[in-house]
Structures are given as C-alpha cells and as structure tokens.
Amino acid sequence: LLATAMATNTSLLAVRTRIELWDAEAGRSLKEETKPRWKEAIERGAPTNLIVRKDAHDCVGGFPAGLLVGEDFVYAQRIEELAA
Numbered sequence: 347l348l349a350t351a352m353a354t355n356t357s358l359l360a361v362r363t364r365i366e367l368w369d370a371e372a373g374r375s376l377k378e379e380t381k382p383r384w385k386e387a388i389e390r391g392a393p394t395n396l397i398v399r400k401d402a403h404d405c406v407g408g409f410p411a412g413l414l415v416g417e418d419f420v421y422a423q424r425i426e427e428l429a430a
Contacts, residue, residue, distance in 0.1 A: 348397040359402040
C-alpha cells in the first residue's frame with residue numbers, strides 16, 4: 347500500500363504508517379483509554395513503516411552518522427520537518 351501511494355501521487359515526499367491501539371475483540375480503539383505517557387511510549391517505540399523518495403532522503407542528508415541509537419527516529423523527524 348505504501349508503494350502504491352507513492353507511485354500514484356508523485357507530490358508525496360514520504361508515507362509513514364503509525365501504530366493505533368485497538369481492541370480487536372470489541373472492534374474499537376483504545377486510544378482514549380490509554381494513559382498519555384504509555385500511549386506516547388508505545389507509539390514512539392512501536393515499529394512503523396516509512397517509505398521515502400530518494401530526493402527527500404538526499405535532501406535531509408540520509409541517516410545521521412555517529413548516533414549509537416535513535417538514528418531512525420532522527421531521520422523520520424527530519425523527513426517530517428521537510429514535508430511540513
């Protein structure tokens with residue numbers, strides 16, 4: 347789906363998916379029931395998908411070198427700032 351979104355809309359620099367807390371049995375979101383501190387930790391720590399055009403990747407300088415952890419988080423932030 348991400349590749350389709352990028353292929354059909356050439357103005358998109360990047361497409362990112364995020365985690366949503368969901369009760370599958372009840373068929374409803376748990377977003378409102380989750381404490382803000384835990385919600386943020388889950389959303390920031392859970393895996394997401396990010397597809398980026400090469401032009402956008404080059405524009406932000408690629409993944410930051412020299413970081414021991416969090417390079418993917420910093421990279422995604424730079425892409426989001428570029429797209430804003």
